[in-house]
Amino acid sequence: xxxxxxxxxxxxxxxxxxxxxxxxxxxxxxxxxxxxxxxxxxxxxxxxxxxxxxxxxxxxxxxxxxxxxxxxxxxxxxxxxxxxxxxxxxxxxxxxxxxxxxxxxxxxxxxxxxxxxxxxxxxxxxxxxxxxxxxxxxxxxxxxxxxxxxxxxxxxxxxxxxxxxxxxxxxxxxxxxxxxxxxxxxxxxxxxxxxxxxxxxxxxxxxxxxxxxxxxxxxxxxxxxxxxxxxxxxxxxxxxxxxxxxxxxxxxxxxxxxxxxxxxxxxxxxxxxxxxxxxxxxxxxxxxxxxxxxxxxxxxxxxxxxxxxxxxxxxxxxxxxxxxxxxxxxxxxxxxxxxxxxxxxxxxxxxxxxxxxxxxxxxxxxxxxxxxxxxxxxxxxxxxxxxxxxxxxxxxxxxxxxxxxxxxxxxxxxxxxxxxxxxxxxxxxxxxxxxxxxxxxxxxxxxxxxxxxxxxxxxxxxxxxxxxxxxxxxxxxxxxxxxxxxxxxxxxxxxxxxxxxxxxxxxxxxxxxxxxxxxxxxxxxxxxxxxxxxxxx
Amino acid sequence: xxxxxxxxxxxxxxxxxxxxxxxxxxxxxxxxxxxxxxxxxxxxxxxxxxxxxxxxxxxxxxxxxxxxxxxxxxxxxxxxxxxxxxxxxxxxxxxxxxxxxxxxxxxxxxxxxxxxxxxxxxxxxxxxxxxxxxxxxxxxxxxxxxxxxxxxxxxxxxxxxxxxxxxxxxxxxxxx
Numbered sequence: 001x002x003x004x005x006x007x008x009x010x011x012x013x014x015x016x017x018x019x020x021x022x023x024x025x026x027x028x029x030x031x032x033x034x035x036x037x038x039x040x041x042x043x044x045x046x047x048x049x050x051x052x053x054x055x056x057x058x059x060x061x062x063x064x065x066x067x068x069x070x071x072x073x074x075x076x077x078x079x080x081x082x083x084x085x086x087x088x089x090x091x092x093x094x095x096x097x098x099x100x101x102x103x104x105x106x107x108x109x110x111x112x113x114x115x116x117x118x119x120x121x122x123x124x125x126x127x128x129x130x131x132x133x134x135x136x137x138x139x140x141x142x143x144x145x146x147x148x149x150x151x152x153x154x155x156x157x158x159x160x161x162x163x164x165x166x167x168x169x170x171x172x173x174x175x176x177x178x179x180x181x182x183x184x185x186x187x188x189x190x191x192x193x194x195x196x197x198x199x200x201x202x203x204x205x206x207x208x209x210x211x212x213x214x215x216x217x218x219x220x221x222x223x224x225x226x227x228x229x230x231x232x233x234x235x236x237x238x239x240x241x242x243x244x245x246x247x248x249x250x251x252x253x254x255x256x257x258x259x260x261x262x263x264x265x266x267x268x269x270x271x272x273x274x275x276x277x278x279x280x281x282x283x284x285x286x287x288x289x290x291x292x293x294x295x296x297x298x299x300x301x302x303x304x305x306x307x308x309x310x311x312x313x314x315x316x317x318x319x320x321x322x323x324x325x326x327x328x329x330x331x332x333x334x335x336x337x338x339x340x341x342x343x344x345x346x347x348x349x350x351x352x353x354x355x356x357x358x359x360x361x362x363x364x365x366x367x368x369x370x371x372x373x374x375x376x377x378x379x380x381x382x383x384x385x386x387x388x389x390x391x392x393x394x395x396x397x398x399x400x401x402x403x404x405x406x407x408x409x410x411x412x413x414x415x416x417x418x419x420x421x422x423x424x425x426x427x428x429x430x431x432x433x434x435x436x437x438x439x440x441x442x443x444x445x446x447x448x449x450x451x452x453x454x455x456x457x458x459x460x461x462x463x464x465x466x467x468x469x470x471x472x473x474x475x476x477x478x479x480x481x482x483x484x485x486x487x488x489x490x491x492x493x494x495x496x497x498x499x500x501x502x503x504x505x506x507x508x509x510x511x512x513x514x515x516x517x518x519x520x521x522x523x524x525x526x527x528x529x530x531x532x533x534x535x536x537x
Numbered sequence: 538x539x540x541x542x543x544x545x546x547x548x549x550x551x552x553x554x555x556x557x558x559x560x561x562x563x564x565x566x567x568x569x570x571x572x573x574x575x576x577x578x579x580x581x582x583x584x585x586x587x588x589x590x591x592x593x594x595x596x597x598x599x600x601x602x603x604x605x606x607x608x609x610x611x612x613x614x615x616x617x618x619x620x621x622x623x624x625x626x627x628x629x630x631x632x633x634x635x636x637x638x639x640x641x642x643x644x645x646x647x648x649x650x651x652x653x654x655x656x657x658x659x660x661x662x663x664x665x666x667x668x669x670x671x672x673x674x675x676x677x678x679x680x681x682x683x684x685x686x687x688x689x690x691x692x693x694x695x696x697x698x699x700x701x702x703x704x705x706x707x708x709x710x711x712x713x
Contacts, residue, residue, distance in 0.1 A: 142611050142614070146614065146618075149618045149622075153618075153621060153622065153625070156622075156625055157625075160629065160632075163632050165636050165637070168629060168632050168633050168636060169633075169643050170645075171629060172564060172629060172630075172633065172642050172643075173642065173645075175622075175625065175626055175629060176559075176564075176567055176571070176626070176642070179571050179622055179626070180559070180571075180574075182618075183571075183574055183575055183578055186575075186578050186615055187578050187581060189611070190578060190581040190582045190584075190585050190608075191581070191585075193582075193585045193607070193608060193611075194540070194584065194585040199607075199611075241645075241648075242645040242648065302651050303647070303651075305647060308647060
């Protein structure tokens with residue numbers, strides 16, 4: 001076995017196992033916050049390093065690596081699979097997770113951490129990270145379900161952290177909707193097993209084509225509904241803008257960046273590996289993606305709270321990714337993969353900056369904000385760059401991603417694709433409008449006169465305080481934002497901007513990932529150990 | 538493989554009952570609905586495991602007569618996961634009862650505010666500076682805008698059907 005192969009096999013389980021191990025350790029050390037912090041940061045840093053190495057290995061090496069967990073042969077045991085798509089997702093998600101952890105640490109230290117159940121924050125956060133990694137790496141449909149459940153269970157706890165009224169209200173909806181989506185997914189797994197006798201995704205790719213086409217369609221749509229709820233695709237997206245904004249800023253940031261993208265990742269796998277090239281479903285997905293884009297952004301335009309506005313843009317931009325997947329072409333998939341990588345970074349950054357604004361001014365409601373460009377120029381810069389990036393202004397990566405998707409749409413040539421291209425442009429413009437509204441009102445415009453602000457309004461940050469405590473000190477802290485919170489945010493802004501610089505190589509990776517996805521044999525033959533001669537690229 | 542029709546019917550009835558309970562507004566009923574629904578899906582896994590057979594242990598049962606162990610393993614995992622989730626939802630509904638005196642699932646306050654504005658054909662707060670003090674974070678504080686809004690909802694015969702169910706939340710906002 002060549003050294004790269006064995007290295008990949010060692011690294012592959014790490015992103016799942018290490019955070020789980022760290023979670024146990026931090027839970028045991030619940031009374032020692034410093035040890036908890038050190039463990040969390042170390043674990044997630046190692047995961048970032050492992051993910052980056054894996055990406056380099058898969059992209060320069062054989063393209064796909066798989067590990068049979070526990071040494072069971074592939075059809076009996078559970079394989080973990082790393083290909084270009086999953087490792088790219090892993091790299092972006094682990095970088096974002098680490099940055100948000102550092103941010104939340106600084107916030108926690110600054111807030112004094114009294115009274116809040118922080119001892120469970122670290123274990124839960126690490127479990128969330130393990131669940132996300134497991135979902136990305138799983139080569140088994142049931143293990144994918146377990147990965148989803150792990151990350152969802154952690155997300156329930158993070159979302160209702162502190163158990164305040166607003167969070168319990170938002171958490172209720174979120175938990176029930178997520179449970180329902182999991183049950184739909186579980187039903188799909190039971191039916192898939194009935195139809196094929198396996199839940200190994202590589203084996204499914206070979207066996208599903210032999211199943212009756214009507215049964216295939218039922219399985220396909222069931223899986224898509226389950227993943228669609230998680231990805232917040234339009235008719236199934238109403239839960240997202242309701243629940244996300246109430247959570248603490250770092251939690252919202254990591255949810256917005258990662259959780260929906262895990263759903264999108266699962267949709268990509270379903271559409272390429274399990275049920276490739278089903279014309280009718282692709283057309284359905286095209287229209288669904290248009291509806292997601294338009295409805296999401298129209299919702300964003302109507303909001304006056306920055307967190308809610310951003311949650312709606314999040315829904316809207318999921319539409320772009322689904323658009324790329326629905327095109328079914330290599331160019332479309334490549335654009336979608338690039339867009340996911342771009343969007344995870346940018347959306348998380350924007351939520352983190354909103355957290356900083358909340359910290360600085362005590363509110364995220366546009367009615368309370370103003371003159372931030374003058375009072376906090378650094379915040380203004382930190383907001384401005386990712387905001388333009390999200391709206392797709394050249395030369396940022398949002399522009400490149402949208403360009404790739406629109407080009408793929410034009411290349412597809414059907415009239416539906418052209419409608420989608422037009423829709424994509426309009427939605428991009430409306431995103432700019434929504435973002436410009438935030439910029440104008442929060443950063444440029446004069447703040448409301450002090451008389452307008454009722455007593456203590458500063459801590460009513462739209463839908464919840466920054467940390468779940470009644471931030472009564474917000475007024476005094478108006479100008480002091482901890483440097484530890486600014487630094488990770490600035491780092492993520494830089495990462496978002498750097499995506500533009502490395503766009504060439506990144507598109508190279510996403511192109512090759514898309515080719516692999518469409519070809520399918522690299523995945524199936526690696527997982528099932530049918531070694532094929534390496535094709536030089 | 539011919540599926541066991543009794544199990545299919547049982548699964549169908551459980552799922553149907555679960556869905557109907559899920560549509561309730563009380564969280565405890567929703568919880569019972571989720572439990573029934575998940576049991577329905579679990580029974581579906583029993584259907585997937587095919588005809589009953591002996592314990593799948595080499596040496597005890599001849600290979601042809603073994604039952605399929607994989608769906609049983611999956612169903613066990615699913616049951617354990619559901620148990621954890623049910624415990625969490627139970628805690629959540631208890632907390633909701635602690636905070637509000639009921640465990641009804643409430644609507645999104647901000648969303649409702651925007652719907653009301655649309656009903657009254659009013660511009661968004663974020664659109665017009667003049668309307669600034671009108672709709673500041675409804676449900677979060679009792680401001681000058683509150684009285685007008687409550688009056689509008691109380692006196693509006695065309696209020697959306699969900700308005701009734703929202704009342705508890707409204708009073709919470711006024712009280713808070």
